[in-house]
Amino acid sequence: MLLLRAIGLMLLLTMASLLPSKAAEADLRATIAKFAAATGFSATEAVVHELAASGDPAVERPLSALADGNLYIRKSDAQVFVGKEAGDGIELLDPLSGEKAADAAKADLTKIKVNNGLRRTIRDALGTLTLRAKDASVRLAAAATMFKTPDAANIEPLDAAIAAETDPAVKTMFDEARAASILVSDKPEADKLAAISVIATRGDRDALSLLTSVEASSQGAVKDAATAAIGKINSTLTLWDAGQNIWYGISLGSVLLLAAIGLAITFGVMGVINMAHGEMVMLGAYTTFVVQQVIRTSFPGLFDWSLVIALPLAFLVAALVGLAIERGIIRFLYGRPLETLLATWGVSLILQQAVRTIFGPTNQEVGNPSWMSGSFDIGQLAITWNRLWILVFALAVFGVLLYVMKRTSWGLQMRAVTANRRMAASMGIKTPWVDALTFALGSGIAGIAGVALSQIDNVSPNLGRGYIIDSFMVVVFGGVGNLWGTLVGAFSLGIVNKFLEPYAGAVLGKIVVLVLIILFIQKRPRGLFALKGRAVEA
């Protein structure tokens, strides 16, 4: 009798699994249709739960569409569709098969509203459904979700998934998610202790967060084990925090270096107090914006290359403006630093207002190419791609500039004019042209700095204002006229700033750095790496 019943059950099960039967699909469709009648987030959430409870992987399409805000109701017949933007209207796709069903205008559709709570629910539901997905990264994401939202009901599907898993990285994540779920279940103490040690080896902030809540809610050996694990994680995290501060400092230093390096030439080498330096950076950023606009409208496929294309153009634009400023204004003012300061200040205001008139006062959107978005982890250290690329770029610019200054004849002429103008002139160097080109080079470099800075700051007419003081600080601190000084100055200011920030706060940190620099300049008026020799006195 028992045998018969078992056979019957097995038959039923195979039938159900063999035929993704019309009945099951119709059920799903009926459930999806309920979205149309659901008013308010809690009603929608109930439908999501119902869909998730079906356990059918087919519900992934409508659920992810809902989470992305792409699930629509057609007003005429209250049918639910997945929508895809197509020109002015919306292409309607079948919510289960994903095949194109119809086109519609936006006005004929109602978008199903989602909020954070709903997105969270969908993410959790999809986590369980996508444990067996083909793509390893999807499984990894599923495991990460389940780790963050542990639930005793997750243990069984996780056990099955662990048994079937072949990728070691995904398997570790599954193990951790399973351990997290055990901690919130009513499993025996021994299981929980084992789970705590699994989570303790993970050792990141999520683990810490989970263990803290376990510590608060449990007693006896489990509580003690959690406390010990928290202590251990905290002590390793302190080390990582120090590492993180250094990385942040280096990254801030690279931004400072980029902003200051053009100034190291115009102010450092030529001695021109160039208050319009920040505006050269801004021009570079706006060039990037224009390049991206053109690419967006005409060559969308090239978007990832937009920064590479913008680099030479930004250099050219800023260098030409720099050349015009030098030829038009500064060359009449050599040896009169106060007048130069005021004149370049005026130029900076003119440039700002010009950009404001042409592009408008609002921020312009400069997108990040895909290779500059997101972050990766080294241990517990999260490194964002855009910061890493900016560091690489800053060092590359520095290297190229150093080469130009030290190894090319143009660089030699530049240094000669700086060291002794009259001697250089009598050797046949056209000093006015060297001046003009040097100023153009410094401005051009500021322009390409603008390309990089457009990735982390906002592109507005005020962009340059924020960098001018920092740039002068770096150049003066590093030692006027010395490129290496600028490099060391930028990185040490960056690191000092970032070490002060967690303790003193950003506002006080900045003040402290400024005071330190003032004291330092009192002691060494020529900065870190002072130029020596007769040139200094000239």
Place this chain on the structure above:
Amino acid sequence: MRGNFARITKILSAGVVAAGLLASASAKAAEDTIKVGILHSLSGTMAISETTLKDVMLMLIDEQNAKGGLLGKKLEAVVVDPASNWPLFAEKARELISKDKVAAVFGCWTSVSRKSVLPVFSELDNILFYPVQYEGEESERNVFYTGAAPNQQAIPAVDYLMSADGGSVKRWVLEGTDYVYPRTTNKILEAYLKAKGVPAEDIMVNYTPFGFSDWQTEVSAIKKFGSAGKKTAVVSTVNGDANVPFYKELGNQGIKAEDIPVMAFSVGEEELAGLDTGPLVGHLAAWNYFESIDTPANKKFIDDWHKFIKNDKRTTNDPMEAHYIGFNMWVKAVEKAGTTDPDKVIDAMVGVSVPNLTGGYSTMMPNHHITKPVLIGEIQADGQFETVSQTPGLVMGDEWSDYLPDSKDLISDWRAPLSCGNFNVATGKCGGKGTN
């Protein structure tokens, strides 16, 4: 590229036309018109926000003139540029009132600019309409506050985050720019949270300078604070330009709205225009108006705005609605008083009720603040907000916060016979002192 050039030429020619118009306007000044002062920065750091408000005022004045003007006269806009320079605001205000003899002034954005013009308005007895959400703790006879007071923005926003819909937040980061508005707002919020039973160790307050651009340390501190096993949210009073790098860093460090939502009080459609909002979907903002509000009045307003500014990509935002309400209130009060004499108009203003853009009516209260609905919106991928919560009725602006010990006994009522902006109900005397 061609589009850009076309735009540039259009702007240039518009500039020429505007210059011509200004010239002809001054020639016509002898005719009998009612002058309206516009005191918004058109250059300097605040131009990014304030230029739009100047444009919307010009549009409103144009529309009123098309309807036949006011009291049988045409309105004439007098635009000055205080250039984001606070003392210059006071100078320009004086110029508008004494030299141009304007009937009312619409202007200011930052609290410090408002504070700098206050003495001018009370000395010369004129009217200022202030359209921006602010920290409260002020009520002046000559000023009408059409933006939100803290209880019309900050408190409902925190309430939403505490509710089940908002994620039942237990731990709070109050992140702000270092100046008067965030400091006062955070003081009120801290007192409010503590009154709601949030322990001190679950509140983290942090300030950054104006225009701050390196948010790495701050964002990772938020991440760290959020990993204590309790639901965490950030309440951001970060102002202006600092927002873009802040949100970029949040996106890059992978802080998702589902995990740690950021509720902002100074981020509107205009600020989002400079951002790729894809990674920010779900982060929140609290305002009294969103461009996405679906009402006939708002649709007409947006259409008019696009036609006026000749660019259908330009967004609308909350302070623009505040000017819309403020201007219509002033028009109605002038009609009611039958004169533009500031004294009479000030008395006529209280109780004036005009439609707002969210489908209801806003009324001027005796404390010179208005009633508004409070909306909580989530950022969408297209740079708009979608309303996820709305207060059931209108909220009346409360100038003196009930959560600060210094100001909880103060009320303001500018109607006779009380006619006092800081009446202390405990001592029964006019002349209490708030937090600022």
